[in-house]
Amino acid sequence: MVLSSFAQYAPWTDRRGKLSGLRLGVFLLLLLPVCRIFYDLAFGPVFPEPYEQALHESGTWAVRFLLLTLAVTPVRRIFSWNRVAGVRRMIGVSVLFYALLHLGFYAASESWNIVKVASEVVLRFYLTIGFTALAGLAVLGATSFDGAVRRLGRNWQRLHSLVYAIAILGLFHFFLQSKSDVTEATLMAGLFALLMVYRVMAKAGLPLSNVFVLATCAALGAIGTAAIEYAWYALATGIPADRVFLANFDLSTSIRPAVWVAITGLCACGAPVLQWIGEQAGGKLRLRRA
Template sequence: MASSFNTYPALRHYVPWTDRRGHLSVLRLCVFVLLLLPAGWIFFDLAFGPVYPEPYEQALHESGTWAVRFLLLTLAVTPVRRIFRWNRIAGIRRMTGVSVLAYALLHVGLYAASEHWNLGKVVSEIFLRFYLIVGFAALAGLAVLGATSFDSAVRRLGAAWNRLHLLVYPVAVLALFHFFLQSKSDVTEATLMAGVFALLMIYRLVGKAGLPLSNWLVLAACALLGAAATAAVEYAWYALATGIPADRVFQANFNVATALRPSVWVAICGLGVSAAALLQGLGKYAGSRLRLKKA
């Protein structure tokens, strides 16, 4: 690979583990490997794992779940950069975004495999089943975002590129709705994903409102709002889409001795970010005091 780079220097700019100057980025390399691991495990499990009555069902579920997880990871890049003033992390956003499309395509491919590659049946099922229509709409949006993620598209579209890529938010809503629909009665993981999405959107709204997003108290308030939004989404789903008593599900959020509900996990996640921001602030303050003493 090194000799190829020396012979064709332009290759440096097209491999995912190099920065814009063509230099190796340890951060990008680590993220690239981590993005590949779930796919590797899915294929390994298909080839060497247990034999199920529906051999593609587990892989189908896992590929879709990882697509949503990586979509949330992509949406988390900007808040993390602003909260911790870590500009280098912006370099992984395109890579994680493309991985979302890759896992979504894998998800569709596994669905086609489960139908014995009967593409006519696959297409008809998509248009006959509401949850598949929702999922396909999310995939179409991801395809548009992926096709316009290259530098050439950014230059060609200009200011319209930013407006077009706001499509990621309705795509995320559609992907989460698809997750809820195919989860049926147990929507714990889907609710957790929706809660994380709500927390990320709260961070964005707080930033646009001009509040200091790096302030740990502001972040703690965001965590509590995110937890409340998660509980509200869960209550609404059980009240509107299932026959399970929504009141009992909502009350379970306050009984942490039994189990930690998604709203509690979102609160823990948000408060962890707040604590990390506080520690970073204290570290910077201590460092500045030490420099003043030395001066």
């Protein structure tokens, strides 16, 4: 009886308490980064700052999983895959977990001097931004369960729309702590821009099952990524922004974040094509059987 009750709340089961392959697979994938982080801490190379790598990795995964949470709705619409909505809460809770882990590693790097950690959060702007994002994630995590959804009613959706502002704060924190090399931060910001373009298109009534709409989204996402990168280098660093922008058109040295965002968006264009091919193949098979 106890095991049956637990099964209903286990992350790898559906609402009926039955094992879900999708949920189990996502749950294991969400655990892999933290296992790797602690493995490296225990058995990896020794660094002068032992928690620096773990601090960086935990924060990066928090941002990645936050974007993955925001990608659930576009993926559901583009691929007509409604089941994926069932893992959104699990991914969202993992974002809070990795963000708390990120804070924990920062406290560990400061020898668990909580007073110093608190003063640093107040005095250092990029830490203030990061902690504000963490506080927002904590609120969303505390209200992500069925009981909170029922109690809040319509206000639940309004509260959880704060995830977009939290994502912007998290990405800004990522940029600030990345210093001069913001390649990965730019890529994450570009993917966020692409996801927001998908939402704008859907709000405008344009179908995300249309190849031309998806191609337009890919182009706009890439343009937005290049604009974010240019603005950062122009406003926050002494590195020539023009040269960085022109590097997007030179694929002989490296592929810039704007190009990766374009590739990601164009890959999504294959979904309607594959669905059309599947429908045509299914129709021919039915005709043969008839």
